[in-house]
């Protein structure tokens with residue numbers, strides 16, 4: 289049972305400011321961001337909201353309605369506790385490190401982005417916190433530096449070695465458009481979904497964690513592949529360079545092949561979206577899933593099953609694992625108006641076969 293605890297009841301005063309940020313779903317371009325490559329995420333309706341009131345001292349008192357727990361610490365004396373509060377401590381830590389004057393605050397967090405769903409609950413929290421602190425303490429930080437600060441908090445304080453995609457998506461993406469981002473330069477463009485399609489996002493109920501060893505292992509394998517090939521980043525290779533990968537040990541060859549072909553699939557997906565070609569975009573979703581499953585090996589049997597069930601639906605153009613993998617969610621490209629029904633049909637079959645409890649997150653229920 290969750291206790292409805294308002295800011296007023298927690299802190300005996302109203303908040304000075306309220307800020308929020310959405311979760312994200314990545315359409316295509318997975319595990320390319322830390323290789324300097326391309327990604328194509330968009331926002332989901334689920335959001336994280338932060339209410340905040342400044343304090344005269346340095347205490348930061350935080351209540352999270354999501355975890356139904358509170359914690360406090362002193363701004364400027366953040367120490368990792370390997371707990372959810374590290375996301376908040378990480379934000380005040382990086383803001384102060386960057387020279388911003390941030391003191392104590394009372395903070396209440398609430399989120400509808402499910403944790404461990406591969407939909408960036410962490411980045412949504414980081415961006416919502418950054419927006420709230422920026423507003424309450426009058427800090428001038430634009431959307432791109434804000435995303436960089438969020439990533440820094442996660443890399444350097446929380447200890448999760450993520451790339452920049454999620455923070456950029458939560459900071460800059462907009463409903464109805466995908467954010468076509470070059471993670472090397474952070475140049476971006478907004479691309480509309482083809483007419484006549486909509487997305488369905490289904491959470492498998494199998495939780496993922498990117499602080500875990502598998503994500504880190506994939507990053508290391510990419511670095512090893514780069515060192516063996518004499519390139520700075522896998523982004524430096526193109527599909528025409530694929531024959532060069534044959535010189536690598538088989539595991540590294542597969543990892544590098546995923547990244548190089550996935551970068552190309554992002555470019556092809558943008559072209560398909562601009563041409564309004566839903567069938568071509570769906571085929572790229574399918575190919576991306578196969579590459580993540582066989583070459584990058586970040587899928588799991590439950591997710592493969594869910595993708596296969598989705599692919600069998602008549603209204604579906606393509607489906608794939610989205611996010612870091614090892615659990616989480618799938619994204620489905622479906623005919624417009626059918627996303628919810630498709631999601632529910634997939635969920636029923638998946639729950640029956642796996643005994644897991646999946647949830648259709650997009651389109652949201654009535």
Ligand code: GAF
Nearest residue numbers: 318319450451452453611612
């Ligand atoms: C996670 C990471 F946080 C992102 O940076 C990205 O690498 C993604 O996994 C895989 O594409 O969400």
